[in-house]
Structures are given as structure tokens and as C-alpha cells.
Amino acid sequence: xxxxxxxxxxxxxxxxxxxxxxxxxxxxxxxxxxxxxxxxxxxxxxxxxxxxxxxxxxxxxxxxxxxxxxxxxxxxxxxxxxxxxxxxxxxxxxxxxxxxxxxxxxxxxxxxxxxxxxxxxxxxxxxxxxxxxxxxxxxxxxxxxxxxxxxxxxxxxxxxxxxxxxxxxxxxxxxxxxxxxxxxxxxxxxxxxxxxxxxxxxxxxxxxxxxxxxxxxxxxxxxxxxxxxxxxxxxxxxxxxxxxxxxxxxxxxxxxxxxxxxxxxxxxxxxxxxxxxxxxxxxxxxxxxxxxxxxxxxxxxxxxxxxxxxxxxxxxxxxxxxxxxxxxxxxxxxxxxxxxxxxxxxxxxxxxxxxxxxxxxxxxxxxxxxxxxxxxxxxxxxxxxxxxxxxxxxxxxxxxxxxxxxxxxxxxxxxxxxxxxxxxxxxxxxxxxxxxxxxxxxxxxxxxxxxxxxxxxxxxxxxxxxxxxxxxxxxxxxxxxxxxxxxxxxxxxxxxxxxxxxxxxxxxxxxxxxxxxxxxxxxxxxxxxxxxx
Numbered sequence: 001x002x003x004x005x006x007x008x009x010x011x012x013x014x015x016x017x018x019x020x021x022x023x024x025x026x027x028x029x030x031x032x033x034x035x036x037x038x039x040x041x042x043x044x045x046x047x048x049x050x051x052x053x054x055x056x057x058x059x060x061x062x063x064x065x066x067x068x069x070x071x072x073x074x075x076x077x078x079x080x081x082x083x084x085x086x087x088x089x090x091x092x093x094x095x096x097x098x099x100x101x102x103x104x105x106x107x108x109x110x111x112x113x114x115x116x117x118x119x120x121x122x123x124x125x126x127x128x129x130x131x132x133x134x135x136x137x138x139x140x141x142x143x144x145x146x147x148x149x150x151x152x153x154x155x156x157x158x159x160x161x162x163x164x165x166x167x168x169x170x171x172x173x174x175x176x177x178x179x180x181x182x183x184x185x186x187x188x189x190x191x192x193x194x195x196x197x198x199x200x201x202x203x204x205x206x207x208x209x210x211x212x213x214x215x216x217x218x219x220x221x222x223x224x225x226x227x228x229x230x231x232x233x234x235x236x237x238x239x240x241x242x243x244x245x246x247x248x249x250x251x252x253x254x255x256x257x258x259x260x261x262x263x264x265x266x267x268x269x270x271x272x273x274x275x276x277x278x279x280x281x282x283x284x285x286x287x288x289x290x291x292x293x294x295x296x297x298x299x300x301x302x303x304x305x306x307x308x309x310x311x312x313x314x315x316x317x318x319x320x321x322x323x324x325x326x327x328x329x330x331x332x333x334x335x336x337x338x339x340x341x342x343x344x345x346x347x348x349x350x351x352x353x354x355x356x357x358x359x360x361x362x363x364x365x366x367x368x369x370x371x372x373x374x375x376x377x378x379x380x381x382x383x384x385x386x387x388x389x390x391x392x393x394x395x396x397x398x399x400x401x402x403x404x405x406x407x408x409x410x411x412x413x414x415x416x417x418x419x420x421x422x423x424x425x426x427x428x429x430x431x432x433x434x435x436x437x438x439x440x441x442x443x444x445x446x447x448x449x450x451x452x453x454x455x456x457x458x459x460x461x462x463x464x465x466x467x468x469x470x471x472x473x474x475x476x477x478x479x480x481x482x483x484x485x486x487x488x489x490x491x492x493x494x495x496x497x498x499x500x501x502x503x504x505x506x507x508x509x510x511x512x513x514x515x516x517x518x519x520x521x522x523x524x525x526x527x528x529x530x531x532x533x
Contacts, residue, residue, distance in 0.1 A: 004295055007325055007361060011292045014363030015277045016086040016320075017139075018103055020131070021113035022121035026143045030113060030260040031076070031089045037267050038080040075303070075318055075365045077348050083274045086365050102376065102392055102425060104130050106302040106320035106365065109137045109277045112253070116142050116149030120162040128163050131250075138165070138253045139273055145173055145180045146259040152231075156255065167255040168240045170272055171265065174220065174228050181220060183257055183265050184228060186235070187272070191228075193219065194264045248278065280363035283322040285379070287387040290323045292362035297324035297332065297382030300389045301374050305367075306420040306460070315420065316347075317370040317378075322389070324382060326360040335379040335388050343380070345369035376425050394499075396528050397428050397443025400470040400507060401450055404439040410463050417461035418442075422500065427453060428475075430497035430505060441497050441507070442467075443475055470495075472507040474514060476526040487521055 021027045077086045088103045104110065110131050114120060131138055142155055150158075156167050174191065175181040182193035220228070246252035254276065258265020280292040290298055303318040319326075326346070334341045346357045346366045360366050368374075377392035405414035418440060422429045428443040444450060450467050457463045472495065478487065487496055493509040494517060506526065508514045518526060 008293045010361040011363055012279050013083050014279055015083055015274055016107055016363045017109045017111055017277060018088040018107040019111045019113060020127040022123040025113045025115045026260045027113050031087055033260050033263055033266045034270055035078060037270055038078045080274060101130055101395055102302055104134060105392060107136060108280055112138050112140045114142050116144045117147060119150055119155060119158045135250060137247050137278055140167060140253045140255045141269055142257045143260050145257055146262045165253050166240045167253050168242045169235060169255045171256055171268060172231055173257040175224060180264060184232060185268055285387040285389045292323050294323040296385055297326055298322045299380050301376055301378045304376060304424045306424060315370050316367040317374040318365055318367050321360055321362050321364050323362050326366060328358050332380040332382050333386055335386060341373060343368045396475045398445060398473055399447050400441060400443050400472045402439060402468045402470060403442045404466050406464040406466055413461050413463045417457050417463055421456060429500055432497050471509050473510060474508045476506045476528060478504045478506050478524055478526060480524040
């Protein structure tokens with residue numbers, strides 16, 4: 001087998017996807033259950049089981065365990081029936097949305113998780129639109145059918161009206177309002193009934209067979225069985241037909257029903273998803289397009305995480321491989337600095353477990369040890385290639401605070417901590433001429449990030465910080481023809497600062513103030529997403 005054939009075979013079995021949802025829709029639980037069904041873990045630890053100290057295996061940061069929410073994007077991989085699955089488990093909490101936006105850049109498809117009782121929620125809408133903007137195919141899992149849920153037809157209508165996308169149910173729930181018996185698999189034309197046991201910690205047995213089998217009428221009862229037959233007939237006549245071209249174009253989403261908590265419908269979803277989800281695609285760059293099957297290695301940094309292992313104070317750069325084959329210790333071109341660097345100590349993750357990687361292929365995510373050379377959006381190329389992938393845009397912060405160290409003797413640790421956390425993209429750092437070096441303006445996507453910043457500075461860098469929130473609610477990058485001119489306006493409602501690249505940024509209290517500033521400064525352009533460098 002030639003090298004190219006080997007790469008092609010490896011790439012076509014890769015499925016790299018992100019899970020997106022509103023907070024509390026059960027995203028971390030679903031991630032765990034996919035690991036459970038793949039055999040990667042033997043028992044799932046529910047995020048709800050605080051008393052028994054069983055935390056979700058995909059939540060590693062201490063504050064996540066205490067709060068029961070994901071605040072960083074976990075990256076996990078496992079094998080399932082010949083496929084290599086890479087899951088990007090993103091924070092659902094709105095306060096961490098920027099990390100989620102960046103993660104979606106590294107995904108080939110997305111699983112949209114919807115709470116069956118609540119339907120399409122605000123954060124789901126935001127993330128859906130980011131996927132639509134990027135042309136990421138979406139698969140939908142309606143979760144929590146072990147509880148009271150909306151009518152499945154209502155949920156389909158809501159998805160279409162709210163998100164503007166049609167849905168095609170791949171399976172259909174049997175039973176309603178928390179009394180969920182199982183699902184009807186439309187593709188296999190069979191009923192799959194589930195037994196609830198072990199609180200969803202282990203794989204659940206199923207009783208499956210043809211809908212023609214009389215025993216199911218007996219088990220379900222005549223009323224429920226007849227209702228199921230009517231629903232199936234309605235879907236077959238009036239429902240949307242499955243069309244992979246429409247899925248790829250973002251016009252249709254395959255729809256699955258189940259309960260991640262009790263494991264209902266998880267395995268049928270995983271089975272169908274790995275068969276239909278897209279494998280890695282071509283990627284645009286400064287010189288054109290590169291195919292995933294190309295022999296030359298290329299990739300980009302989409303996430304940086306410092307102190308994943310507090311004992312070793314390590315810093316990991318996560319690389320999405322776009323083409324070719326990665327080999328441990330290989331030398332690559334670091335395009336931004338125009339230098340050769342060696343990618344050492346590469347690893348992949350299954351929850352807290354790290355596995356050192358000898359080789360990886362397009363579609364895979366690898367974490368490499370980084371001493372501070374790599375930044376978000378950096379392009380890495382093998383051989384003689386020197387093109388750049390599009391940079392990762394900076395999204396505007398919506399909350400701001402003046403942050404300073406309480407102990408001036410810890411200035412060095414303070415600046416190191418702030419710098420490293422900002423390089424992860426968790427916070428944005430702004431400087432102001434009249435601030436001292438121990439005082440910085442910090443911008444975040446949501447207020448909870450200030451709490452995480454305080455926690456991490458204290459626990460990882462041994463620095464106590466003082467956080468004073470500011471009244472600003474929006475940031476705009478300013479580009480003007482005459483750089484000597486100052487922005488004129490209402491000084492108490494705005495602040496002019498610089499980002500880490502020394503670009504001028506206007507902080508405003510509200511939209512009204514911004515409108516007035518724009519009127520008074522006609523020669524300036526105000527960008528809500530930072531121009532990519």
C-alpha cells in the first residue's frame with residue numbers, strides 16, 4: 001500500500017465533531033455515554049452525583065467539578081467499529097462562548113443537543129448560527145426523553161421556525177411525557193425498547209425487532225402501538241426525506257431522540273452518526289486549498305491550555321491536522337515566525353487520561369507540549385510549504401474589569417499568569433497609558449470568567465487579584481486613515497485602550513454612546529470582530 005493510500009484510508013475513517021448546546025442540556029453526559037458505548041470507559045460518572053464525588057470524566061478543571069459545568073473545551077478521541085472519533089466537548093455556558101466559537105473552526109460537523117422539555121434555547125441559537133456561517137453540517141439529538149418533553153412534532157416545528165432548518169427524524173420516540181419506552185428505528189424499520197437500570201452508568205440492554213412482530217403490540221399496549229403506527233405513516237407521507245447533500249449544505253438536520261442520562265437511544269445515534277457524518281474536508285489557505293489526503297503535513301493551533309497538569313505546570317497547544325500525517329518529533333515550519341520547530345511530546349486525550357501519540361492523520365486533534373512559542377491561529381506546515389490558514393478572529397468581550405495584583409511583590413507571577421491565560425483565549429488583555437504595569441483592563445465573554453480568572457490566578461499562579469468591574473459593555477477595534485487624530489466623544493462613557501497587538505480599541509458603555517462616537521468620527525471604522533492579523 002502506498003503512503004498516499006494509507007493516508008486516504010486513515011483520513012476517511014476520521015469523524016471530528018463538536019457538541020453544541022445551551023447550558024444544562026446534558027452535553028457532558030452525552031459525551032460520557034459516547035465514551036461508554038465505545039468501550040473507552042467502563043462506567044459513567046454523572047455530573048449530578050456530587051455526594052459520591054463521581055464527576056464527569058470529561059470535566060478536569062477543579063472549578064468545573066464544583067460547579068457541575070464545563071468551562072473549557074475538552075478534546076477526546078476513541079475508536080468505534082473501525083472509525084476514529086474525535087469529540088470536541090465545548091462549554092455550553094454562555095460565559096464561555098468564545099472558546100466554543102474557536103473550537104467550531106476545528107470541527108467537521110456538529111451535534112446539536114436540545115433539551116426535550118425546553119426546546120431551542122438562546123445559546124443553541126448563537127452556536128447554530130456560527131455553524132451555519134461556517135457551513136458545518138449539523139446532527140440533532142433531542143435529549144432528556146426520560147422526563148416530561150414537548151411533543152416531537154412541536155419540537156420539529158420549533159427547530160424549523162427558530163433556526164430555519166428542516167429536520168428528518170432518523171428515529172421516533174415510543175411513549176411520551178417521561179414515560180419513554182424506546183424508539184422506532186426508521187432506517188431498519190424496527191422497534192428498539194430499553195430497560196432502565198443502573199442509573200445510566202452502564203450499557204442498557206435492548207429488546208429489538210420488526211414492528212410486524214405481534215409481541216410489541218402486547219408489550220406497548222394497543223393505544224401506544226397504534227399511536228406509533230400513525231406517527232410513522234405521517235412521517236413517511238409528509239416528513240422530510242433524508243438527503244445527505246442537503247445535510248452537507250446545512251439545509252437539513254438528521255434528528256435523533258433519546259436520553260443521555262439513562263442511555264436510551266445513545267447507541268443507535270452513535271451507530272448512525274459515524275456512518276453519515278462527514279470525514280475531513282479540504283481547507284482554504286493563503287495560496288488556495290489543501291486536501292486532507294495530501295501527503296504534506298499541515299495544521300493550525302485552535303486552542304492553548306496552560307496547567308492541564310498543575311503538578312507539571314505544562315502548556316498544551318491543540319492542533320487540528322488539516323492534511324497529511326503527523327509523526328512524533330517531526331520538524332515543521334512555524335509560519336508566523338518563519339522558523340523550524342520540533343513538535344515533541346504529542347498526546348491525545350480520553351478524559352483525564354493522556355496517551356502519547358506516535359502518529360496522527362488529517363482530522364485528528366493532537367496536543368503538543370509548548371514552551372510559549374505557539375499562539376492561537378498559528379499555521380504549521382511540513383516540507384517546504386509556507387502557506388497560512390485563515391487566522392482565528394478575536395470576538396468582542398462584553399464584560400470588562402480593572403484587574404490588579406494585591407501584592408506588588410508578586411508582579412512577575414501576576415503578569416505571567418495573565419499572559420498565559422490570555423494566550424489560551426480565555427480573556428482579552430487591554431493596556432491603558434495611565435495604568436501601571438500591575439494594573440490591566442481585562443475583557444471577557446461572560447462574567448463567570450472573572451470568577452474563573454480569580455480562581456486560576458490563586459490556585460495555579462499563587463497570586464491574589466483584585467477585580468473591579470467596569471461599566472463598559474462593548475469593544476470595537478478602531479481603524480482610521482489619520483492615526484494622529486484622537487477619538488472625540490463622551491469621556492466618562494468610553495475608554496481608549498490597546499490590545500496585545502497594540503491596536504487601538506474603543507470600550508463603550510452602550511450602543512447609544514457608540515452611535516454618537518461614530519457620528520463624530522466619520523473617518524474611523526469600528527470593527528466588532530478584530531481584523532485577522
